[in-house]
Amino acid sequence: MTPTRPTPKESNAAMPVTSVNIVWFRDDLRLADHPALSAALDGGGPGTHTAAVYVLDEQSPGIRPLGAAAKWWLHHALLELRADLAPLGIPLILRQGPAESVVPGLVDEIGGRWGLPSGSVSLFWNRRYGGGERRADATLKELLRERGCNVSSFSGTLLHEPWTVKTQEQRPFKVFTPFYNAAQGIPLRPLLPAPAPPSGQPPATEPLPSDDLASWQLLPDGPDWSEGLAAAWTPGESAARARLDLVLEEVAAGYSTGRDRPDSDGTSRLSPALRWGHLSPLQVWEALSAGAAAAPEKAEGARSIMRQLAWRDFCWSQLYHQPTLPVQNLRPEFDDFDWAWPTELLPAPTARAAARPLGPAVGDPAQAGIDALYLSWCTGDTGFALVDAGMAQLWQTGWMHNRVRMVTASLLVKNLGIHWRAGEAWFWDTLVDADAASNPANWQWVAGCGADAAPYFRVFNPVLQAKKFDPRGSYQTRFAPALGGEPVVDLKESRAGALEAYEHMKQASRAGGTQQAPPVR
Numbered sequence: 001m002t003p004t005r006p007t008p009k010e011s012n013a014a015m016p017v018t019s020v021n022i023v024w025f026r027d028d029l030r031l032a033d034h035p036a037l038s039a040a041l042d043g044g045g046p047g048t049h050t051a052a053v054y055v056l057d058e059q060s061p062g063i064r065p066l067g068a069a070a071k072w073w074l075h076h077a078l079l080e081l082r083a084d085l086a087p088l089g090i091p092l093i094l095r096q097g098p099a100e101s102v103v104p105g106l107v108d109e110i111g112g113r114w115g116l117p118s119g120s121v122s123l124f125w126n127r128r129y130g131g132g133e134r135r136a137d138a139t140l141k142e143l144l145r146e147r148g149c150n151v152s153s154f155s156g157t158l159l160h161e162p163w164t165v166k167t168q169e170q171r172p173f174k175v176f177t178p179f180y181n182a183a184q185g186i187p188l189r190p191l192l193p194a195p196a197p198p199s200g201q202p203p204a205t206e207p208l209p210s211d212d213l214a215s216w217q218l219l220p221d222g223p224d225w226s227e228g229l230a231a232a233w234t235p236g237e238s239a240a241r242a243r244l245d246l247v248l249e250e251v252a253a254g255y256s257t258g259r260d261r262p263d264s265d266g267t268s269r270l271s272p273a274l275r276w277g278h279l280s281p282l283q284v285w286e287a288l289s290a291g292a293a294a295a296p297e298k299a300e301g302a303r304s305i306m307r308q309l310a311w312r313d314f315c316w317s318q319l320y321h322q323p324t325l326p327v328q329n330l331r332p333e334f335d336d337f338d339w340a341w342p343t344e345l346l347p348a349p350t351a352r353a354a355a356r357p358l359g360p361a362v363g364d365p366a367q368a369g370i371d372a373l374y375l376s377w378c379t380g381d382t383g384f385a386l387v388d389a390g391m392a393q394l395w396q397t398g399w400m401h402n403r404v405r406m407v408t409a410s411l412l413v414k415n416l417g418i419h420w421r422a423g424e425a426w427f428w429d430t431l432v433d434a435d436a437a438s439n440p441a442n443w444q445w446v447a448g449c450g451a452d453a454a455p456y457f458r459v460f461n462p463v464l465q466a467k468k469f470d471p472r473g474s475y476q477t478r479f480a481p482a483l484g485g486e487p488v489v490d491l492k493e494s495r496a497g498a499l500e501a502y503e504h505m506k507q508a509s510r511a512g513g514t515q516q517a518p519p520v521r
Contacts (some may be wrong), residue, residue: 017114017203018047023090024103024125025054026133028156028277029081030237031088032194035154036124041088041195043122049114049203052085053106054078056096056216062132064326064436067429069398071218072226073235077276078213080236087197094211099136100143107149110208118148126156129316130436131323158313159281160186162320165313172321176452179317180310191286228396233272233432240273244284247305248291248298255301262390262401263475268305271433272399274312281309315441318451326440327421333509334449338501339419342374343367345426373416376488377408378426380480383487386466387411389479396479398432403469409446410460415494417501420447448502456502459495 021040028034040050056074058065066074082092095102107121123144128137141151155161165183166172173179220226233239247268251258258266273279285306292302319325329335376382380391390404400408405427412423424443428434444450448458470476 015047015203017049017116017205019045019049019120019122020110020114020116021048021050021122021124022106022110023050023052024123025052025081025092026125026128026277027275028126028280029054029077030240030278030280031084032237033156033192033280033283034126035156035189035192036126036152037195038192039152039154040122040124047203049205050088050090051093051110051208052081052090053093053095053103054081055099055102056094057099057102057136059098060100060132060136062130062135062323064130064132064428067431067434068220069229069430069432070434072220072229072398073233073272073276073432075213075216075218077235077278080238084237088195089198091207092210093208094213094216096211096216100139103140104143104147107144107147113206113208118144119150122150122152124152124154127153127161128157129162129320131319155189156280157277158316159183159188159285159309160313162313162317165317172317173314174451176311176314179314180307183310183313188282188285191282225395229398229432232397232399235272235276235278237278240270240278243268243270243273244279244287248287248302252288252291252298252301252305253295256304258301259304260403260469262404263470263472263478267402268308269399271435271438274309275433275435275438281312285309312435312438314451315435315437318441319437325437325444326424329447329449330444330451331449331453333505334447336508337449337505338417339413340370340417341419342371342422345422370418373488374412374418374422377412377416377418377423381485381488382411383485384411384462385473385476385480386462386470389476392479394427394430398430400431401475403465404475405442406446407460407462407465409443410458411462413443413447414456414459414498415489415491417494417498420444420449457499459498461491461495463491 021044023034023037023040028036031037037052044050057063078092078094085092093106095106103123107118107123110116111118111121125137128134137153141153144151160183162172164186165179167178167182173182247270251266251268254266255268258264260266270279270284274281274284288302288306292299318330322328322330377387377391380388380395382388382391386404387408390400390408393404394400409420409423412418413420420443424440427439427443431439441450445453448454448456466473466476
C-alpha cells in the first residue's frame, strides 16, 4: 500500500490568501504518487491556497480529440477526482478550450480574485510526451514565466522519460529487448505517498468558477450505449487500487500462461488505470516487485507484467521521437504498400446504425467491397468467431483481451487488406484505454511497419487461435452467441495475397523505386 503523506503545515485560524498553487491534472487523475500535487502541497505556506484544474483541450494543434468511450471514462473519472480532492480542501476547476489561452486566463483570474502579483501564483504539472502536448506546454511555460508566474513540471506518467533510455550512440531504441535491458540500469524516482487531509484550517476562499461537467457532453446520448461499460468498469483511483490488489493476490501467479486465455480473468486489466493515471506505472512496478520478492510462486508472472509496463514506456518513446506515429509508418518502405482504404472511418456512435452505406461507393464495386469488409469488421460480422467475439467485447465493454486484439488487427490488415490506420481509428473511438502512444504503436507492430514489429509474414489465423486459446469456445459464445455466418474472406487465399504484396514491396524497395503493387487481398 502507498504510505500516507505527513499532514501539511497547520494553520490555527483562517487567514487571507497570499499565494496560490495550481495543479494542472492531465492524464494523471490520482492523488498518490503524483509529483506535481506533492510539490504544490509541500511548497505552500500558511496563506497558500491550492487549487486543481482539468482542461478539456480538443482544439490545440496536434492534440487528438478523445474517442467516445474515452469521453465516457473521463466524465466519471473527473467526478471521482473531485470527490478525492475535497477532503484536502482542493477544489477541482473544469475549463474547456485551447490550453494556451485557458491556462493563462485562469492564472490571471486567480491573481485578480485575490489581488496577487503573478509571482504569487505557481503552476505545477506532470509532463506530457505527445508532439502537440509538448508544444503547448513549452509555449505555456515561456508565456507564464515571462509574466512572472512560477511553473514547475515533473516526471510522473512513465517509468523513465523518453529521452533517458538511449543507445550507446545516444539514439532512441528501435527494438524492445535492448530498450528494456537499458532501462533496467536506470534508477527509478522515489515513490511518493498520498497526501493526508490537513488538520488545520485552510485559507478562507470563495469557489472559483468552473464549467459544469454535464455541459461538456462527454456521456453518450441518443442512444446511450454505455450500459456495458458501466457494468464492466468503475473509473477512479480507488477502483484501480482494488484491481491492483487483486492482481497481486490472484492474477500474478498464473499471468505468464493465463494472459493468453480470453476465456478467463488472467490479465492485469490495468490498462485503463494506467492510461488515465489512476495508478502510476511506478506504483504498479513497485507493488509487483515487492509481491515477487514476498511470494516466489508469483515472481514469474509479476515480472511478465512489469515487462508490459516497460513496453508501454517503449511505445511512448516511439511517439516522443516520432510524433507522426499515429498517421505515418515508422518503416517508410511501407508507404508504398497497397493497403485499401474505406470510404470513411466510422465513429463508434454510428457504427451499429449500419443500415446506411459507408459513403458514396455507388458505381465503384471495388470500393463498395472494401467498405463492406471494413463495416463487417467494425460490427463483428466477419464470420470468424474469435474476431467477432472480440469486436463484440470491445463494443459492449470498451475493452478487448490483448490476444484477441492481435488476432482482430491481423485479420483487418493482412487478410482484409485494409490500412492499419482504419483499425487504429476504430480502436481509438471504442477503447476506454485508448492510449495516444500504445494504440498506434501496437497497430504498427501487428501491421509490420513499426518499431520491433512482428514480421509481416506472421499472419494470425483466427480459427487456429480460437482452438488454442479458447478451446471450449466459452469466450466466443459469451460475447457473440449468434455466430455462424459465412466468413467474409478465405484465410488461405487472403494470406497468400498479403504475402505476395509484401514480397512485391520488398523487391520495389530494393530496387529503389516504386512499382504498381498487386492488391493485398
